[in-house]
Amino acid sequence: MDSAALEPSLYTVKAVFILDNDGNRLLSKYYDPELYPSMKEQKNFEMNVFNKTHKADNEISFLEGMTIVYKSSIDLFFYVAGSAQENELMLMAVLNCLFESLSQMLRKNVEKRTLLDNMDGVFLVVDEIIDGGVILESDPQQVIEKVNYRADDNPLSEQSVAQHITEKLALTSNVLQSAKEQIKWSILK
Amino acid sequence: MFVSKARIFNETPINPRRCLHILTKIIYLLNQGEHFGTTEATEAFFAMTRLFQSNDQTLRRMCYLTIKEMANISEDVIIVTSSLTKDMTGKEDVYRGPAIRALCRITDTTMLQAIERYMKQAIVDKVPSVSSSALVSSLHMVKMSFDVVKRWVNEAQEAASSDNIMVQYHALGLLYHLRKNDRLAVTKMLNKFTKSGLKSPFAYCMMIRIASKLLEETEGGHDSPLFDFIESCLRNKHEMVVYEAASAIVHMPNCTARELAPAVSVLQLFCSSPKAALRYAAVRTLNKVAMKHPSAVTACNLDLENLITDSNRSIATLAITTLLKTGSESSVDRLMKQISSFVSEISDEFKVVVVQAISALCQKYPRKHSVMMNFLSNMLRDDGGFEYKRAIVDCIISIIEENPESKETGLAHLCEFIEDCEHTVLATKILHLLGKEGPRTPTPSKYIRFIFNRVVLESEAVRAAAVSALAKFGAQNDDLLPSVLVLMKRCMMDSDDEVRDRATFYMNVLQQKQKALNAAYIFNGLSVSVPGLEKSLHQYTLEPSEKPFDMKTVPLATAPITEQKTEIAPVATSKLPEKLAPSRQDIYQEQLAAIPEFKGLGPLFKSSEPVQLTEAETEYVVRCIKHTFANHMIFQFDCTNTLNDQLLQRVLVQMEPSEAYEVLNYVPAPSLPYSQPSSCYSLVRLPEDDPTAVSCTFSCTMKYLVRDCDPNTGEPDDDGYDDEYVLEDLEVTVADHIQKVLKPNFGAAWDEIGDDNEKEETFALATVRTLDEAVNNIISFLGMQPCERSDKVPENKNSHVLFLAGVFRGGHDVLVRARLALADGVTMQVTVRSTDENVVDVILASVG
Helix, strand or coil: CCCCCCCCCCCCCCEEEECCCCEEEEEEECCCCCCCCEEEHHHHHHHHHHHHHCCCCCCCCCCEEEEEEEEEEEEEEEEEEEECCCCHHHHHHHHHHHHHHHHCCCCCCCCCHHHHHHHHHHHHHHHEEEECCCCCCCHHHHHHHCCCCCCCCCCCHHHHHHHHHHHHHHHHHHHHHHHHHHHHHHCCC | CCHHHHHHHHHCCCHHHHHHHHHHHHHHHHCCCCCCCCHHHHHHHHHHHHHHHHHCHHHHHHHHHHHHCCCCCCCCCHHHHHHHHHHHCCCCCHHHHHHHHHHHHHHHHHHHHHHHHHHHHHHHHHHHHHHHHHHHHHHHHCCHHHHHHHCHHHHHHHHHCCHHHHHHHHHHHHHHHHHCCHHHHHHHHHHHHHHHCCHHHHHHHHHHHHHHHHHHHCCCCCCCCCHHHHHHHCCCCCHHHHHHHHHHHHHHCCCCCCHHHHHHHHHHHCCCCCCHHHHHHHHHHHHHHHCCCCHHHHHHHHHHHHHHCCHHHHHHHHHHHHHHHCCCEEEEHHHHHHHHHHHHCCCHHHHHHHHHHHHHHHHHHHHHHHHHHHHHHHHHHCCCCCCHHHHHHHHHHHHHHHHHHHHHHHHHHHHHHHHCCCCCHHHHHHHHHHHHHHCCCCCCCCHHHHHHHHHHHHHHHHHHHHHHHHHHHHCCHHHHHHHHHHHHHCEEEEEEEEHHHHHHHEEEEEEEHHHHHHHHHHCCCCCEEEEHHHHHHHHHHCCCCCCCHHHHHCCCCCCCCCCCCCCCCHHHHCCCCCCHHHHHHHHHHHHCCHHHHHHHCCCCCCCCEEEECCCCCCCCCEEEEEEECCCEEEEEEEEEEEECCCCEEEEEEEEECCCEEEEEEEEEEEEEECCCEEEEEEEEEECCCCCCCEEEEEEEEEEEEEECCCCCCCEECCEEEEEECCCCCCECCHHHEEEEEECHHHHHHHHHHHCCCEEEEEECCCCCCCCHHHHHHHHHHCCECCCCCCCCCCCCEEEEEEEEEECCCCCCCEEEEEEECCCCCCEEEEEHHHHHHHHHHHHHHHHH
């Protein structure tokens, strides 16, 4: 644990990842290109972190020279990693924001199935919280507003409705299209 | 497969649901590590661009994400520039921020000019998400195009006064990155923000970091307003800021206990927080304080006691190790028991922390070494990675060195460890130690079995190290010699070249049964610099000559690393590969050899540490490095011009020697522009007729041609004028003629040189009050290497013997034995032995 002072910088977060309860990656973002450049190293690291953390819900740990804060929910594990000198509470703020945002977006069903069903929303939430390692937003309310994503509770029924609507739309636009074509031809003549 | 799916993008009309599904899949698979070929990726990317026609919000946002994810794997990503530019300046606020971030991700330096106008507008946009996105993206682009982004400093300044906390934070971060090389501007910025006050806790943390960096750089006293600012943050309402401030104060160099007190007391409060992260942060920082100021932390002992049963083992470990540093000797046993109960549950990183704490403890309470040794040997048996084992081994070695009575137990534990050790580095290190310490123990024979087992069972490197260790036993213990010779014979049939070579070599040396040979070839190895030896040998093969290769022409290794105390490397940096960097002296050798005037001086013998010849804050800063050769010295003057309206040319330092030294040549620095250091040199011949004239004082004057110039452009005037600047005097002392050399076995080396040129004299050091002071004075005066750890004076003793070894200019070994006795002052009896008579005289003369 090096005691060297931290170079003042906005680059706070080194990595964020969400794992399932077998330690498999659902989403990972690495923001420091020098940290585990290859996929294999990243997955090794994640597995290592998972093995050391999944048994006890301890909130914070120090592994492979990095401070790691984490949180679990049903069958999911959320991790935020920063340098050894990083302010632990800043990392905690990021983790809390991530968790709260997802919890709101998924209507408190923070579990693997719902998460996978709404993966697009999850990607957008992470994108709004951290940009290239810089904390972009730390207030879950703001994140939800910016993402403006509605999770579907009942994917099947809504999908069918949506399909129905799109078909309708397609019909109308087809009609419009053909009408346009006709007009165009009539002008050209 | 993706391409076929991506075809759905081409369907008319666009089905946002299905397209969204596919984009999500693509991003998900990329995130899982699925590999995309360039063509495949490019095709999918191009298909995706069509989705910009849809107005589905989530779909559009996912397009941005896809662009960012694919920026590196697809070709021609810049075709989306216009679509993104449109979104970034459009009416839909939801799109604008993310579009800026995607656009900056695919923009390169050449294209940046085209979007500069939009970026400037975006930075000062009243929508916070737009402004934040623009600021953060600018920050990312600073690395790529500093000059362009620097032009946006005014906009960033305006954004910094925004009401939105995140915009404030991002603006501050960007401003700092743009100005960090300009200390004055940073100071101004800090002053402004500390006065106006910020709302964002993140921004406060950033300011604290900037302030403490400034304090460190300017070496500002703790009465400076910066320190006051940091201290005031201890009363901030956000825990994050309070902690950052406390941590900053704790990390400041040379903080007094009184200045630390407020920081320590907020950390103490955090220790009882319900939040694990906060407790962790607090105890980790207290642990750091305890290293330097154990007494400052004693007030927290009660709170720390409560944490040693914390369910988070990291917190418990840190609490215990902190208590070990601050607590009394009586609590050690209890704490050690506590920590052994869960040491197997904690991560390697924390095990190393525990070992470090033990190491520190052993120095503080030497009497506890048996408890510690027991604990360490148990830890050594557990599973663990290399770093962890190395820390334990280093710790045991340092205990052995500090406490002679623990030597046998320690060596026994280490012997047991190498019986089953997978780390070659550690095995060789331990074998080396066994070779050094084993022969001097009462029963050396018991180590032979452990060492020889290695020869039978291990890899080449370990076998070779084992052979060297065996040889040392044979050389030192006559009754073991016959058995060692038998074992050596066995090693001469090894399958590896290096092992065979070593065995044959040692076999032959040992059979001579001569003390001097043993000393020269077995105990005290070569002390030359390895790159230097390589270069000299190469040079020798290039110029065939009748003369045999002379080892004395090889530059000596500057810093003998072996017996110096091994600091346990910090965990965070230990991942870096250890490179064999050329030593400082090798670099100088190279630089000097490149100057034609200095041809034919022979190899560089020694380079001194830089000596300042000016005050710190003067117009010109000059420091000198003394390079010693066989019969010459080169003075290298590193000059820096701190005036931005002057250009100096033909800079040289004129030297007036006080003794018979002769200045042969000056090599001026052709030009010395503002703040770009440059070197000039002076070559001096040492007096040949009087070999004892080793010390001399030079009065130095810097002479140069000044040309005034425009501070902004650096354009100089056509005419210049000569000027000069008087520097401080430069001293050459005996230490400049002696290179430090470590003799691991001083006694053997002492006998090897013999008493042909021995001289002895007694001196009274009236001004010195303690033995420690005397030892340090002698070492720094003579510039020789203390051997056998004789630089450490045991406590409560009235006499001490100091062993020093070195090589005098010209390659003459010189050894000094100084017996010190403490009475009213310190009385010193110095015995000098050397291969050259003059050298003995020089040393005695200079001491007197």
